[in-house]
Amino acid sequence: MLARLYASLWREMISIITPIYNGSQYLEDCLASFARQDQEHCELVLVDDGSTDDSLSICERFSRGRDNVVVVHQENAGQFAAREAGIGQSRGEYLMFLDSDDALRPDAVSRVQSCFSAHPDVQCVCFRFSRGRQETYEENDTVGLSLAGGVYEGELIREVRRALCEGDLNNLCNKAFRSDLVKEALSEVSSQTPVRHGEDLYQLIPIARRMNSVELLEETLYFYRDNDSSTSRKVEKRQIEDLYTVFGYLRSVAALWGSEFELYTETGFNKHLYWCLYGTIASRMKKDVRDEIVIAASAAQRAFHDDSHGYTEVLRLLRLDQRLPMLALSKGRYCLCKAELSFGYGSAQLLSRIK
Numbered sequence: 001m002l003a004r005l006y007a008s009l010w011r012e013m014i015s016i017i018t019p020i021y022n023g024s025q026y027l028e029d030c031l032a033s034f035a036r037q038d039q040e041h042c043e044l045v046l047v048d049d050g051s052t053d054d055s056l057s058i059c060e061r062f063s064r065g066r067d068n069v070v071v072v073h074q075e076n077a078g079q080f081a082a083r084e085a086g087i088g089q090s091r092g093e094y095l096m097f098l099d100s101d102d103a104l105r106p107d108a109v110s111r112v113q114s115c116f117s118a119h120p121d122v123q124c125v126c127f128r129f130s131r132g133r134q135e136t137y138e139e140n141d142t143v144g145l146s147l148a149g150g151v152y153e154g155e156l157i158r159e160v161r162r163a164l165c166e167g168d169l170n171n172l173c174n175k176a177f178r179s180d181l182v183k184e185a186l187s188e189v190s191s192q193t194p195v196r197h198g199e200d201l202y203q204l205i206p207i208a209r210r211m212n213s214v215e216l217l218e219e220t221l222y223f224y225r226d227n228d229s230s231t232s233r234k235v236e237k238r239q240i241e242d243l244y245t246v247f248g249y250l251r252s253v254a255a256l257w258g259s260e261f262e263l264y265t266e267t268g269f270n271k272h273l274y275w276c277l278y279g280t281i282a283s284r285m286k287k288d289v290r291d292e293i294v295i296a297a298s299a300a301q302r303a304f305h306d307d308s309h310g311y312t313e314v315l316r317l318l319r320l321d322q323r324l325p326m327l328a329l330s331k332g333r334y335c336l337c338k339a340e341l342s343f344g345y346g347s348a349q350l351l352s353r354i355k
Contacts, residue, residue, distance in 0.1 A: 012117065014042045014109050014176065015092030019082030023100030024053040026225060029135070031062045033103035033223075042109045043068040044098075045086040050076030055100070080199050083172075087182060095179045097172045101225045105137050108221040112176045115215050119151055123181050124207075124214045129174040129222035137220040145169075149218035158257070160214050165254050165261050166317065167268030170201040174222050177207060185210055195242035198272075202246045209253050235279035240296045243272050244304060262306065267317045269304050273297050274322045277329075277337070281345040294338060298329050305330075 016034060020027065034044050046069065048056040056073055063069040070089055074082070087095065094116060098104060105111075108127075115125045128145050130136050146168040152160045163169045185206040195202055247269040254261035277297055280290040305311070311330040315323045325340035 012041070012094070012113060013092035014094045014096055014113060015087075015090035015179065016042060016044045016096045016098050016104075016109075017047070017083055017086035017090065018044065018098045018100055019047050019049055019079050019086065020051060020055045020059065020100040021049040021076065021079070021082070022051045022053045022055060024051075024055045024058060026101035026227070027055055027058050028062075030098065030100050030103055031058070033106070034098070036106040037104065037109040038107075038113075039068060041113055043070065043090070043092060045070045045072065045089050047072045047074065047082040047086040047089075049074060049078070049082040078196070078199075080203060083203065084186060087179070087186065090179060093179055094176055095182050096176045098222075099173060099224075101227050102173060103135050103223040103225075105221045105223075111217065111219060111221060115217055116176075119213075119215055121153070122151060122213045122215045123178050123211050125176045125217055126169060126214060127174050127217040127222065128220040129171070129224050130220050131224040131226055133226050135223045135225075137223065145174075145216055145218065147216055149216045151213065151215045153213040157212055157214065160211070160216075161208070161254075161257050161261060162264050164204075164208055165250065165264035165268050167271040170204065170268075172200045172204060173224060175204075181210055182207055195245050197239040197242040198246040202249065205246075205250050205253055209256070235276055235283055235285070235293065237293055237296050239276055240273070240293065240300050243269065243276065244300045247272070247304065263309060263314065264317070266304060266306060266314045270301065270315060270326050271318055271322060273301060273329075274318070274326055277325065277341055278345065281338075281341045290338070291334070294329070294334050298332065298334070301326070301329055 018030065023030075031044075034042075046059040046063070048059055048071070050073075056071075059071045063071050072085055072089055074085055083097065094112070096109075096112065112125050112127070116122060126145060130138065146163050146166075147159055160169065186203070188206050189203070247265060250268070251262055251265045254265045277294060280293050305314070311327065315326055315330075318326065321340075321344045325337045325344070328334075328337040328340060
């Protein structure tokens, strides 16, 4: 009887998993955003992944007197393994993911929970996120959804799969899942992930393969902090190799959905290659290092290409500012590719000043 009562207490509860590695700079802001949630319907699982700063002590201090906060400490094993450890300690029927330098809107948990309650068959709820250096949930600063709001199931689930293959919907932070779905999916991939970049998508792929009902919520519930020390902000040659691995895995799953999804996956791969190359311009790295990354991207683009269709067919689905440099790259015209990237970066900077 006690077991049934205990289980009922966690029915419809949301477990929030937060992996932490040397995140003390913004960790207290992150924890404060959890403290503003409806505490009766969520728990927080903090996984310290071998931090060498004050992260663990901040977590332990925050957990005192809070029955719905769990602190896990492990030797440094990477974000993927830290999330997996947190999932293993979670008790809720649903899962969300919160990075240690980010934040949740005060009603994020209650809004997500209301979606699951209204549509019991939904396995995943996606929502918008804002990004910047100051916490905000303003609609004009948000990203994260490329489709209209609503429930996608039956034939409509193909739209979600297409968006995923095209390189959208690839974040974990702006999604909530049924925990049984996630636990089953992650049993097929090793925590010793072969990538350091693109871990979100690598972890999301086996989950997406099992999803057949998704709700897209056109509300901004998550704040993604632009943090210069984050690994997602650093551009290096290894990132190209990791993208090749992640999108290769995605293409193997896309093949189960139909040949057109393999085409969409190549488009998504080129979109993410573009963002890597764009980052080399934005970070103002040395010319020889940038040239090395451009050459590596060109080699990866050729290796990933499916000869059953042309580059024009792959790239036509990209925005024009993305299409031109990637087309130049496919023809080996590196100087033109870098010129297009520089022009795009300069235009973006000018527009941001005008706004």
